[in-house]
Amino acid sequence: MPGDAFDETGRLLIPLRSSGEKRVSEDVVVNAAYCPNGHNLISLHHEVAGQPGIVLRFWGKRSGEGLLALSARLGDSSYELIEGQVDPEEVLQFKCPICGTDLDTLSDCPCTTFATRVMAYLYPRRDPYHAIAFCTVLSCPNSAVIRSGEVIRSESDRQTPWEEPS
Numbered sequence: 729m730p731g732d733a734f735d736e737t738g739r740l741l742i743p744l745r746s747s748g749e750k751r752v753s754e755d756v757v758v759n760a761a762y763c764p765n766g767h768n769l770i771s772l773h774h775e776v777a778g779q780p781g782i783v784l785r786f787w788g789k790r791s792g793e794g795l796l797a798l799s800a801r802l803g804d805s806s807y808e809l810i811e812g813q814v815d816p817e818e819v820l821q822f823k824c825p826i827c828g829t830d831l832d833t834l835s836d837c838p839c840t841t842f843a844t845r846v847m848a849y850l851y852p853r854r855d856p857y858h859a860i861a862f863c864t865v866l867s868c869p870n871s872a873v874i875r876s877g878e879v880i881r882s883e884s885d886r887q888t889p890w891e892e893p894s
Contacts, residue, residue, distance in 0.1 A: 756801070758782070758850070760851070761849070763829055763849075764831070766853070774797035776798065786812075788815065791818055795811040796808065796866075807866055814866065816867040819840060819864050819865055820866070832854070834847050839863060840865050840868070843863055846861065847861050
């Protein structure tokens, strides 16, 4: 019988989400991101992907020191280099461009040895439950929002632990 909630064996039919449906995180653009000392990292002068970017000072062994703007759109790993040169495969250290304070570390990132996910807070106070996190390797797609203790991953090709790599 069409529209029935159960199949012929009595199992509950659960509709799958349409593949054309957008993920919520793709439409989220951060309009404020703060360092641990409360400085706003969003710059109206440095746009990335059509939105004001998150400006950070970086340092790397191969890249040296510089300044870049990350995309404020969650799940978008694009960036614009403002000063210096950068190797996108290198593990970088991110700092506030205003006070020079290192961004707080959330966790290790599995993409590369010594890579971590660092946080920028959504409010001037340090609150890890209201923060964005991103990897210290620019070529890594990991980006996340933290709300109520949950990490909502915004990777476009997320693989579950039981799936075989393609």
